[in-house]
Each structure stands twice: as structure tokens, then as C-alpha cells.
Amino acid sequence: MPKAAAVHYSCTDCGYSAGRWLGKCPSCGSYGTLVEDVLSAAPAAAKVPPKPVLRLVDVDAEDAERIPTGVAELDRVLGGGLVPASLVLVGGEPGVGKSTLLLTALAAISRERRALLVTGEESTAQVKLRAERLGGAERVEILAETELDTVLATLESERPDVCVIDSVQTLHSPEVGSVPGSVAQVREAAARLLRTAKEAGVATILVGHVTKDGTVAGPRVLEHLVDCVLQFEGDRYHAHRVLRAVKNRFGSTNELGIFEMTGTGLQGVPDPSEVFGRSAGSEVGSAIACALEGTRPILLEIQALVAPTDLAMPRRVATGVDPKRLAMIVAVLSRHARIVLGAADVFVNVAERAERRQRRATRPSARSGSRGGSVRPRRPSAGSRSARSSGLPPRLRRPELPPLVAN
Ligand SMILES: Nc1ncnc2c1ncn2[C@@H]1O[C@H](COP(=O)(O)OP(=O)(O)OP(=O)(O)O)[C@@H](O)[C@H]1O
Numbered sequence: 001m002p003k004a005a006a007v008h009y010s011c012t013d014c015g016y017s018a019g020r021w022l023g024k025c026p027s028c029g030s031y032g033t034l035v036e037d038v039l040s041a042a043p044a045a046a047k048v049p050p051k052p053v054l055r056l057v058d059v060d061a062e063d064a065e066r067i068p069t070g071v072a073e074l075d076r077v078l079g080g081g082l083v084p085a086s087l088v089l090v091g092g093e094p095g096v097g098k099s100t101l102l103l104t105a106l107a108a109i110s111r112e113r114r115a116l117l118v119t120g121e122e123s124t125a126q127v128k129l130r131a132e133r134l135g136g137a138e139r140v141e142i143l144a145e146t147e148l149d150t151v152l153a154t155l156e157s158e159r160p161d162v163c164v165i166d167s168v169q170t171l172h173s174p175e176v177g178s179v180p181g182s183v184a185q186v187r188e189a190a191a192r193l194l195r196t197a198k199e200a201g202v203a204t205i206l207v208g209h210v211t212k213d214g215t216v217a218g219p220r221v222l223e224h225l226v227d228c229v230l231q232f233e234g235d236r237y238h239a240h241r242v243l244r245a246v247k248n249r250f251g252s253t254n255e256l257g258i259f260e261m262t263g264t265g266l267q268g269v270p271d272p273s274e275v276f277g278r279s280a281g282s283e284v285g286s287a288i289a290c291a292l293e294g295t296r297p298i299l300l301e302i303q304a305l306v307a308p309t310d311l312a313m314p315r316r317v318a319t320g321v322d323p324k325r326l327a328m329i330v331a332v333l334s335r336h337a338r339i340v341l342g343a344a345d346v347f348v349n350v351a352e353r354a355e356r357r358q359r360r361a362t363r364p365s366a367r368s369g370s371r372g373g374s375v376r377p378r379r380p381s382a383g384s385r386s387a388r389s390s391g392l393p394p395r396l397r398r399p400e401l402p403p404l405v406a407n
């Protein structure tokens with residue numbers, strides 16, 4: 001008699017699995033992220049014959065030509081284009097522009113190769129409307145499907161060069177008992193897509209959602225499985241977006257892609273210094289710093305504001321820069337330059353000098369006295385000098401008050 005399906009509890013953030021429900025995930029320490037997952041009983045293992053092993057010298061390997069995506073900033077982050085038969089995961093918060101970026105890339109790829117979009121979130125008509133806004137993508141093939149087996153069978157028979165799955169959370173396999181978007185479903189979908197990508201030679205890009213409350217299985221459970229993990233960051237209320245590689249088996253993780261969201265789609269920003277480091281003459285309280293992101297130098301404007309305070313503990317507010325480094329600079333100024341800052345608040349900010357876009361009414365305004373502009377601290381990419389020295393924040397924002405420095 002077959003065994004009953006086992007009930008497990010999996011962490012939606014890191015994929016940790018436990019036999020009982022726990023309030024706090026023992027692996028990543030998140031609270032309330034363990035959700036029920038029903039795993040099918042594994043079939044009894046049959047005895048399999050061993051396979052002969054090879055010496056590396058006997059392995060035939062040719063450096064496959066990369067597939068240019070037609071989006072220069074995306075190619076830069078991928079390390080020179082898409083590697084055929086690779087699996088890439090693009091993660092990002094809702095509305096950041098993942099579908100827009102990938103449809104733009106598919107439209108360019110489809111001019112010379114077969115490009116397929118599997119959409120589980122939007123209807124074909126919605127995709128067509130977006131494609132028209134982006135300037136047309138007539139040659140892109142589209143499949144509106146959420147059944148994993150159907151998607152895999154289509155990939156095997158059609159064998160496109162590039163396929164985008166938007167999103168991996170919508171794929172569903174009836175063999176796995178849990179609901180679409182659960183850790184077990186997402187992991188199953190990614191594992192089977194990986195196999196198909198390698199066997200059928202389809203470069204596959206998975207779109208993965210990152211939700212703030214972590215109720216949907218996030219892409220973190222897939223990071224080990226895929227060849228490349230790209231993170232699309234930014235603020236949907238501001239124009240600039242940053243694409244960075246968190247993991248890349250075929251290239252560096254130091255490169256950064258910068259985009260601007262416009263009415264006609266995402267435009268690459270080939271010279272970010274023009275946007276982030278443009279300073280109007282000799283502005284008080286602002287200085288230009290040069291940061292190296294991968295192979296690209298970027299000029300950033302650093303702003304400082306020192307204001308007298310009545311607080312017993314003066315504030316040291318660092319936005320986009322390391323707060324410890326700010327505290328050290330304040331200490332050095334007090335000790336060696338005899339600039340006493342013990343009775344002053346100090347604010348330091350990495351500024352975005354780009355065009356100001358309409359803010360939401362709910363956002364604090366400059367007149368209300370709030371500085372706003374606080375950002376999540378940026379996760380430094382390995383080996384990135386700028387990440388430590390200047391820290392281009394993931395949500396680039398324009399300062400809300402003109403910079404001032406006390407004497
Ligand atoms: N007509 C437009 N003009 C300018 N920007 C637009 C326009 N339409 C959409 N956008 C931008 O595109 C963003 C949505 O892009 P997109 O649907 O690609 O995001 P997504 O990351 O795929 O979102 P989701 O996770 O919901 O699928 C909006 O937040 C908005 O900034």
C-alpha cells in the first residue's frame with residue numbers, strides 16, 4: 001500500500017523544512033514564515049547501475065556563443081549576454097518592472113532567434129498592450145499557461161532559444177499536493193525547468209516575486225538551483241531602477257545595470273554619473289565621490305547637513321552610506337579638526353539628482369519637515385569597492401531639502 005503524503009512545514013524565505021510548525025524558522029530566524037507543505041511519498045528506490053566516469057581532459061567542451069538580449073545594461077549584468085541552456089532567476093518586488101524589462105529583451109531577441117513568453121499572471125491581451133507601449137514585439141511567441149507539465153511539454157516540442165516564465169510562482173504541478181506559489185511547488189517547477197533547459201537547450205529566465213510579508217515562496221529557495229540570480233531593485237514611485245547580479249556562474253557579480261522607467265519602457269542609463277553625480281557648481285554641503293561598480297566608475301553626489309540640536313543624543317543619520325563610517329568621521333573631525341559636533345545633528349545622504357517625479361500624496365513632503373528618503377541599507381556585492389565606500393542605495397531618491405552645512 002503506498003504511503004500517505006507527508007505533511008511538512010517549509011520556510012517561505014529560506015526553504016527550511018521541519019516536521020512540525022514553529023513560530024521562528026531555526027535556519028534564517030524569520031518569524032511566521034513556516035507554512036504547511038504536502039510532499040508526495042517518494043517511490044521505492046530501484047537499484048540502478050553505476051555510470052563510467054570521465055577525466056576532464058576527455059570532456060568535449062566548446063565555449064557557447066552568448067545570446068545578446070538587446071538590452072545593453074542587462075547584457076552587462078549577465079556578463080556579456082545569456083548563456084544558451086542556462087537558467088536565470090530575476091527577482092524583485094511587485095511593480096518594479098520585471099515583466100517590462102524581460103519583454104523588452106524578448107522583443108530584441110526575437111528578431112534573430114525564437115523567443116517564448118510563458119505568462120501565468122497576465123492575459124495575452126495584457127501582454128500585447130504592454131508590447132505596443134514598448135514599441136512592438138510582434139515576433140515574440142506567447143503561451144498563457146500555469147500547468148507545469150504543459151509548459152515543459154511545449155518547451156520540449158517548440159525548443160525556443162530563450163524562454164521567460166512570468167512568474168515561477170504561478171506554475172502548478174498536480175503531483176505536488178500544495179498550492180501554487182508554495183515552496184514545494186516553486187522548487188519542483190524550477191528543478192524540472194532546469195532539466196528541460198539543459199536537455200532542450202532553452203535559455204530560461206524565471207521571474208520570481210519577493211513579497212514584503214514573505215507569505216509567498218520567495219526566490220531565495222531557488223538561489224542554489226539556478227545559474228544566475230539577478231535582483232531588480234528600485235522604487236516604483238521613482239524613475240531609476242538598479243539591476244545587480246547576486247549570483248552568476250558565468251560572470252562577475254560586481255556589475256550594475258541602471259535603468260530609467262519611462263512611458264515607453266525601461267531605458268538603460270549608460271552614463272549614471274550624469275544622473276547621480278551632477279552637481280550645480282559649488283553647492284554648499286555637497287561633494288562628488290567616485291565609486292567603482294564592476295568595471296564602471298560612477299560619480300555620486302554625497303550631501304551633508306549639520307544642524308544644531310537640543311537633543312541629549314544628537315542624531316547621526318546616514319542614507320546610503322555606512323553609519324559606522326559616518327560616526328568615525330564625526331569623531332575624527334571633533335578630535336583632530338576641532339569641529340565640535342556634540343550639539344549638532346548630522347545627516348549624510350547619497351543623492352539622486354534626476355528629475356523629480358510626482359510623489360504619492362501619502363509621502364512626507366519637504367515642507368512637513370520630514371527628510372524622508374530613508375532607504376533599506378544596500379547589500380554590498382562581493383568585491384565591490386563602491387558598496388563599502390559610497391553605497392549606492394537600492395532606492396535612489398532625490399533629497400527633499402536643499403543641502404546646508406553649519407559652520
Ligand atoms: N504607461 C506607463 N508609463 C510609465 N510607466 C509605466 C507605465 N505603465 C507601467 N509603468 C511602470 O511599470 C511598472 C510595472 O511594470 P511591470 O508590470 O513590468 O512590473 P513587474 O515587476 O512585472 O510587476 P509584477 O510583480 O506586478 O508583475 C509600474 O510600476 C510603472 O512604474
Ligand SMILES: [Mg+2]
Binds near residue numbers: 100121
Ligand atoms: Mg510582472
